[in-house]
Amino acid sequence: MESLYAITTGVLTACGLYLVLRGRTFPVVVGLTLLSYAVNLFLFSMGGLTTDGAAILDGPSDYADPLPQALVLTAIVIGFAMTAFVVILAMRARSEAGNDHVDGRKHEDGEGRP
């Protein structure tokens, strides 16, 4: 189970990073979102993988580690704020610069016409 979990995290990280390395805004935003899923999974697993753990304190039971959960919970919400900011920034950049490049190119070349 642990190996499968780790492989999944790794694959999501790799896909996210590949997208982050693209030259246009939207794939980068999608990549960042994917990467944040991977990071959240990674962080979450720092407390170990607990199956059928107790969610709340109501008796002697096997608790899942609450600390990574609290960290990841805020990370998810902040991640949303970050994604939102970046994507709106991308829109703004497109409106100001006329293109959606992030690869340092200034000119417009063959952008998909609507």
Next chain:
Amino acid sequence: MTLLWIALLPLLGVVVPAFTQRRGRRFCSLATAVLPALALLLTFGQLPGLAAGEALRFAVDWVPTLGLDLAFRLDGLSVLFNLLILGIGLLILLYAHYYLSPEEPFGRFYAYLILFMASMVGIVMSDNLLLLWLFWELTSISSFLLIGYWSHRSDARKGARMALTVTGAGGLALLAGLLLLGDMVGSYDMNVVLASGDIILADPRYPIMLVLVLLGAFTKSAQFPFQFWLPHAMAAPTPVSAYLHSATMVKAGIFLMARLHPAIAGSELWSVIVSLVGMATLIYGAWFALLKTDLKGILAFSTVSHLGLITVLLGIGTPMAVLAALFHILNHAAFKAALFMSAGIIDHETGTRELGRLGGLRRAMPVTAVLTSVAGAAMAGVPLLNGFLSKEMFFTEALETPVLGGLSWLMPVLATLGGILSVAYSLRLVHAVFFKPAREVPPKSPHEPPWLMRAPVILLVVICVVVGLAPVLAEGLLGLALQPVLGEAFEFHLAIWHGVNLPLLMSLVALVAGIATYWRHPDLRRFLKGFRPVDARLVFEAAVQHLGRGAERGLAWFDGGSLQRYMTWLLLAALLMGGLGLANMPLLTGDKGNQPLDGVLLLGAGLLIFGGIATAATHRYRLISLLMLSVVGLVVALTFARFSAPDLALTQLSVEVVTMILLMLALFFLPQKTPRESSNRRSLRDVVLAGALGMVVASLNYAVLTRDNAPISGFFLENSVPGGGGSNVVNVILVDFRGFDTLGEITVLALAGLAIFKLLNRLRLFMPHSDGEGRLWSPDRYPAILTSISMALLPLALLVSAFIFLRGHNQPGGGFIAGLVTAVALILLYMARGVEWVQQRLDFPYQPVAIAGVAVATLTGLGSWLFGYPFLTSSFGYFTLPLVGKFELATAMLFDLGVYLAVVGATLMILANLGKVTTPHRPAKEAASSFDTAPPPRSGKEKR
């Protein structure tokens, strides 16, 4: 405590001009002078105690971990310099009052001047190496500001920059040297350092330390080969030149050498370096002083030369030599400041400082002529003036020193040469300005300045004469100052007449040969015309520009504006560090091993892997890629649920919904497809890089998961109910244990919302009529089924969110999740009925909601102060009401309410505002709202 005040009063004085400059110049000048004058009086007040042998020190911890203390001392050396700094500073202030023209911003000038004064006082009184360095840098900065005071002039700007570069670089070397010194001794405390001379000299790092410290001192004191900045600093207003470049700042390097004398001076290396550099500076400065035609240029180079003289004496290092050095510091400050001020008066009254255009001023300015002549004679070392005494002592020491071994006879010869040159340039200065017939009429008709402007000069010249006639008067002060430099008391007596001896002969030779040199100096100048002059400024500027261009090129290569390049470097670095860490691990699998797999897990992992790869693979078709991304998000939520984290699952689920809505909305305004632009090679490179990092992450994750780690969560589990009053530990951590983090996070959330609100303001965007394939949007804008269901769902959803909120402390849920559920319900309404419809019914801006949320959370935290508890302490209690029964109230609930409001406000601020951009027809009412500045959307072709 008095010590602290002596050091602090001038520093406080920096703000005085700012407050008083509106009240007129006279008032401002007087007010500015008050605090330094007080500090001077306080210094005098300490003299009796000092003479009685008291050790005057004051120290409080400042940054104890760095060894930086706010420590001051007042010994004889500090007193000597304090008198120079504060005394001459006050005279300069008086002089500047008349020197600056009325329209210049004098308040700024005074503030800089006092800042400089304060930092000099700080240097000489510091009892801690690091503190000393701090003030040292402050003098560099304030002198930069002062030199560049006439910032409209190019030469002032360049001179200031040069001075800052040279002294700043020296300051860095000094810092390195002082750190080494502190490390050798094990303390930055001046007393410890000064008492550890033996340890320091025996340390193998001594030569490095010495060179670094001397670099600092030499750059500051304009010693060869760093002398070039000083003449260019003369672009400063004359009061600055008189103060910084004769009396004080350039003496800081000398002071440093004197201060650290007991600790670092006792080696042959010291003697050789310091006396040779000093001698080179002495000759170099004197030579160029003779050749300059600018009044202040002559004075600048003669200052360089005299600083060299003092340095030589410190290099020789015998008690008498150090005494002579201190004596000359005093004497030089007196006659050079007087000369600078006279030069300023001449410049002020005639409008020029060029020797070629001046002459015959004896008639128009008789008093100034006398004063300048006396000060000039003191500089030349004419008997019965103070300069003569210290120069005589210098000759004596030069004769006796064995510092150059078999070549030591060079020292008196070079000293005499310096003396000859110094007589020649002093004579030239005085004669050419006042006595030689004028060759042309100066720009202004000269007359005597106001007597108060002359008063400082008179005072200084009187000091020159009095000390020259009765050197006994200076003995007390010098004795006090000598003691800390030598580390022990030393008996001496200053006398005018030592009988006919070799030094006297050298003085006579210098006088006669100097007069002869001046007499024949036109020939000398004619001879030198054959050489090409090297302008230090041009060389320096060329070097600076070269450096600037190099940096620009480097930056352009490194920072080309391409995110991909930055990311590649970043990822490569991460790969390297992570890979290295992994490579050092003996075994990847820990001893815990794997838990068994089951079908559901396999399916989930398969979906995640498929979703992730599909997102990446279809990224050029953005909508499909987005759909794939949502698969990943949903399965991640399920993963959380599977591994016993219901709070996370709920949060992820609701965030997933808003994220997707957001990205869909954004995609509406962005190109629907990404054109193929990466070459295959590039793609392969990225796949390899991303894949390698993915493997590193997977390995790391696996390594952690298969090891038993002792979590720190035990504390939270044990204290959640007794301490936080809630059995949902995750929620208690969020609102109680780590409440401060959460407060920060909702603040970030609200800030992101506000930033997005501003980014969307006046956003001009093209709105496509159709999707990427050219199909028109569906005419059914608000589908009936969605509309009716969303209407019915809203109250239910709000109820659920209230329920989740209320039970959050004890059951899965809480402010974050409840806020997201509310936001989702409202957004569904927006989507089903359109922005206009919702706005007519829910007409309020969301920014205040988010801000109110942060405010509620902050106030809840602050509330605990009222009861004397630390910030964000929560309390709770159980209450019983009829019908409802027993229930719990906790202040954490209030905090959670803040979280809830912040999440709702920020999420809606983001999505509703973005949604508004899509609305083609805006209601007229909106013109009154904060969105009124947005232009109407345009149809037609996208602007390229």
